[in-house]
Amino acid sequence: MPTKHHLIPKSLHSKKRTLENFKKADLVSTVAWVCRSYLDMIHRAKSEAELASDFRTLDALKTIPELNAFVEWIRNKPANFVPKSPRKVEVQVTICPQYEHRKTAFATLCRSSYGKSPYMTDSSGIENRRSPRRGAGWRAIVKAPDKVFYQGKTVNVSAQGLLVEMERQFPPNSLLMLKIEVVYKGEKDEFVLSARVRHNIIRTSNYLVGLQIVKMDEQTEDFLYDYSHMNI
Secondary structure, eight states: OOEEEESSOGGGTTSHHHHHHSOHHHHHHOEEEEOHHHHHHHHHHSOHHHHHHHOOSHHHHTTOHHHHHHHHHHTTSOTTOOOOSOOEEEEEEOOOGGGTTSOOEEEEEESSSOOSSTTOOOTTSSOOOOSOOEEOOOEEEEEOTTSOEEEEEEEEEOSSEEEEEESSOOOTTOEEEEEEEEEETTEEEEEEEEEEEEEEEEOSSSEEEEEEEEEOOHHHHHHHHHHHTTOO
């Protein structure tokens, strides 16, 4: 049975940024009717912030590799078939340039909340994300799932995530707590947020950890949006 998918997720309808860019009537009426399994895949493949900013049309959804792979897999299943667990397929990725002697590796891409297999990245070495990024060398204090604190430094940030230089790597989907000490135009501020690990990039002496923000206050959200979009 078809299920309603809000192309701009309902959880964002009351956000200041959303209300500035869309009419309330459009937020309610901008929907797509999809099967339940496809809807689940949409939310496993992208965060709600990414769906609202970059994938709010059917054509945009069709560019998501995970969804296309899922459609190809389920195409020949019986009409009443319902996946009971996250599906896994093999995809080819290249590992970071420091290890070019190992040209390619196969990673298991899980259609759950996990991203790529641990410690591997795509050929670009960064997340496939359309939101603009901006360099930022801010001190970061990271609290790991085991409640151990680590020092880090941001490399760049976007409205939905950040790349952090760290002394260690973390399994994809790990939930980290971060305190970012922002210094900008002579002023200092601190932002506290939580983020999930999307990928790790292996370097000679440390790691670059790609993070997707899952929770932040409105002040942090507005600052990161304006900073990454060069509005300030």
